[in-house]
Amino acid sequence: MSRSSRTRNRTRTLLAGTATLAVALTACSAGGAEEAGAAGRPGAAPQISVNLHGKHAKAGEPVRVKIADGRLNDVTVSDSKGGRLDGKVSGDGKSWTSDRKAAPGTSYSVRAEDDHGGSAKAAFTTGAPDRVNKLNLVPGNKTTVGVAQPLSVVFDHPVKNKAAVEKRLKVTTSNATEGSWGWMQDYSGKDRVDWRPKEYWKPGTKVSLKADLDGVDSGTGGGWFVRDYATHFTIGEQQVAKVDLDNHRLKLMRDGQPVKDVPMSAGTPGGDKASWRGTAVLMSKEGTINMRSETVGLGDAYDKMVDSSMRLTWSGMYAHAAPWNKAWFGKANKSSGCVGMSDKDAAWIYRHVQVGDPFEMTGDDAKGTVAANNGFGEWNLSWADWQTKSALG
Known part of the structure; x- marks a missing residue:
């Protein structure tokens, strides 16, 4: 073979290899x-x-x-x-x-x-987040609650981008219940947003919340959400506890009918020991607990183990058994702010109420109205006022 023939063959081989490489590059990711x-x-x-x-x-x-x-x-x-x-x-x-x-x-x-x-x-x-924001949801998943229980979301860190967060909170109900989100500062000082129906829930309503927050920035000082959240709950029977502060009676109503009417003694009027008026929501049934006056700013007035304890506010208002105060049941308000009953009556009420039941407290013997963030006091706002608390207008 001549030199020129060998050169031509080598050139054809190199060109073929180059074409193969070009095809390979074309077929592969860049x-x-x-x-x-x-x-x-x-x-x-x-x-x-x-x-x-x-x-x-x-x-x-x-x-x-x-x-x-x-x-x-x-x-x-x-x-x-x-x-x-x-x-x-x-x-x-x-x-x-x-x-x-x-x-x-x-x-x-x-x-x-x-x-x-x-x-x-x-x-x-x-890139990894500099800070992660988390939240706590109430009610818990697969629970049954009373007709006044709102959906409540408390955040670990501040939420500056409230509208962006609220857009990702989707509430669905089995009967198209009308409701609205409202922002507030929780009693703990943290940012909080609640979803409240326009009126009390209808018994049997199925409620779901999908908080699709993964990838949402909560704003300066708050950090990123890095997961989604969800909860599902059911509304139980229609019950309302009506507390008449002036006449010293607690009446449990079910489906609009009275099922129990008991004498009680609420907070001593005229000072810090007076009870709150307005609608509170039963937050938890805590059984027998130690109540100490210094935890609610009343010095060393009491330190007692208390039975049938039902929490109504974060500020320390309960309904509970108070046998030491029996002389005043049905007659006068002489407690340190709570609604006290006999052991028997308190135990009966404790057994029959459910978390989320409203306690509607009326009367002049009170120190003011339950605030929206003091437990679940949003029912003390009109529907129009509640709607203004939404970040979406």
């Missing part, structure tokens, strides 16, 4: 943000771009996928937690945008299909 391909050829990988890429992508942004040629048919964005970001393809088929935002500290994989049957992949990871 990296975290893009996938290269021969658009328009059936089954070929389309060329896509993703707005988020790398190992420190910015959290709190929707995922946007664009195609260079052709149209997007479907896009799947999966995360390392086993979840998926839903989204929509634009009308012209050129882009796809996720409904939710990318959460911090999460790895995502993207798979896009075009209208020619081709597919491309990409991946990215968002």
